[in-house]
Amino acid sequence: MSSPSPSSPPAPSTAPLRGDRTRIQDLAGAVLAGGEAEDLLDLLLHSARTDLAARNAVLVMPLSTDRWAVEMVDGADAPELLGTEVPADSPTGRALHRADVDALEAISTLVIDPGSSPALLGAVDAAEHGLGLLAVLRTAGSAPYTTADRERLDALAGLIALTLRAPTLGASTEIDDERSRIARDLHDLAIQELFAVGMELEAMVDSLESPGMTPSNARIRSSVATSVQGVENAVAQIRQIVQSLRRERTAATLTEQLRHEVGLATAGLGFVPSMRLPPHPAEMDAELPPEIAEDVVAVVRECLANAARHAHATAVAVSVSVFSEGVDRVVQVNVSDNGRGIDPSVQRRSGLANISSRARRHSGWVDALGLEPGTMVSWRVTLPPA
Numbered sequence: 001m002s003s004p005s006p007s008s009p010p011a012p013s014t015a016p017l018r019g020d021r022t023r024i025q026d027l028a029g030a031v032l033a034g035g036e037a038e039d040l041l042d043l044l045l046h047s048a049r050t051d052l053a054a055r056n057a058v059l060v061m062p063l064s065t066d067r068w069a070v071e072m073v074d075g076a077d078a079p080e081l082l083g084t085e086v087p088a089d090s091p092t093g094r095a096l097h098r099a100d101v102d103a104l105e106a107i108s109t110l111v112i113d114p115g116s117s118p119a120l121l122g123a124v125d126a127a128e129h130g131l132g133l134l135a136v137l138r139t140a141g142s143a144p145y146t147t148a149d150r151e152r153l154d155a156l157a158g159l160i161a162l163t164l165r166a167p168t169l170g171a172s173t174e175i176d177d178e179r180s181r182i183a184r185d186l187h188d189l190a191i192q193e194l195f196a197v198g199m200e201l202e203a204m205v206d207s208l209e210s211p212g213m214t215p216s217n218a219r220i221r222s223s224v225a226t227s228v229q230g231v232e233n234a235v236a237q238i239r240q241i242v243q244s245l246r247r248e249r250t251a252a253t254l255t256e257q258l259r260h261e262v263g264l265a266t267a268g269l270g271f272v273p274s275m276r277l278p279p280h281p282a283e284m285d286a287e288l289p290p291e292i293a294e295d296v297v298a299v300v301r302e303c304l305a306n307a308a309r310h311a312h313a314t315a316v317a318v319s320v321s322v323f324s325e326g327v328d329r330v331v332q333v334n335v336s337d338n339g340r341g342i343d344p345s346v347q348r349r350s351g352l353a354n355i356s357s358r359a360r361r362h363s364g365w366v367d368a369l370g371l372e373p374g375t376m377v378s379w380r381v382t383l384p385p386a
Helices: 018-033 037-051 091-098 101-106 147-170 172-209 217-248 254-269 281-287 290-311 350-360
Strands: 056-064 067-075 119-125 131-137 274-276 316-325 328-337 365-370 375-382
Touching: 018 037, 018 147, 018 254, 037 056, 037 067, 037 131, 037 147, 056 091, 067 091, 067 131, 091 101, 091 131, 101 119, 119 147, 131 147, 147 254, 147 274, 172 217, 254 274, 254 281, 254 290, 254 316, 281 316, 290 316, 290 328, 290 350, 290 375, 350 365, 350 375
Parallel strands: 274 316
Antiparallel strands: 056 067, 056 131, 119 131, 316 328, 328 375, 365 375
16 A cells, blocks of 8 residues: 555544534534525624634635735624734735645734734635635633634634635526526427427327227328427427537536535535645646546545545545646545544445546556544546646
8 A cells, every 4th residue: 555645634633522513513504504694604703702712703804816804703802803904924914825724724823913812713715705714812821722623613614615605606696597598498499399299199189089080091190290290399499408508507617516525515424524725726627637627526525425424523624736746747635534444344345446446547546544533545646748
């Protein structure tokens, strides 16, 4: 078995209390159920402050490509903190500008806080909005933050990211308009054609059942031919509608598909998995060939499903990276959890077999590494020459 790459993420740490996990499940359910984004953000910020015994919980969001400010605050110092900009030359500003999640999470104070209160920061991936952060601030002299606090904050930051992306994922007005157009096209074209076919066949049935009005073979052939032609017309119209939908639908990028998979996994896991992508995900989207990008998404989906079904984990971390190794470019997917690990008594593991086959088709490999606690699945392939 190959050794893990230096880019492998650390394993998620030990589980928080069962009550904490139930609380996260409730919050995830509220986010997935939808609602007003501002109300959901208020709920999540309040949860961050109260669950982590903080004085303030702060959401920092980008104002532009190189400016960040406090957009929401839950806590006693809200009037002073709200709207405060993060200095661009501060450690926080530099980490946000570079989209450096590791540097961001290593920061222990938030410079916008005049009291320099002990801070715990978590990155918020807000898709087209850019990178933001969720921070909790405790009063000086409070208990230090623990690993469980870090996991809790990361889970809440993930739920905030889902909430911020909800308008683009839902696009309810556009969806309603599209549904109306589809219904109109189906009614005006395909359904009307099928209705005419039905009337033709009903007339034929009536003539066949009426005594003394048996239609001639020529009449039957004509009626059947007309009906067959009507069905073919309806099928052609439905096919045109489907093809128009496919043409109008913008293909999702690899980054969007990965975020979608992480969002879908939230319901099965009961918490939001963390996900780390390259600092400039658009470059990864452009560099990976479609067939490899498709397998990357499938591997992440399979690993998250396995974690939900078998691992009984309370934290899952997904990392997708693209890097140079000698003259080659390599894409690597690492999915780690803090669950119960792989049962050595189970000989057949269909999930790992599927992942392995996706690596072999690109002359890559996959490892399943035991952690303390948990498991990490590491999948990597070499990209074809540009």
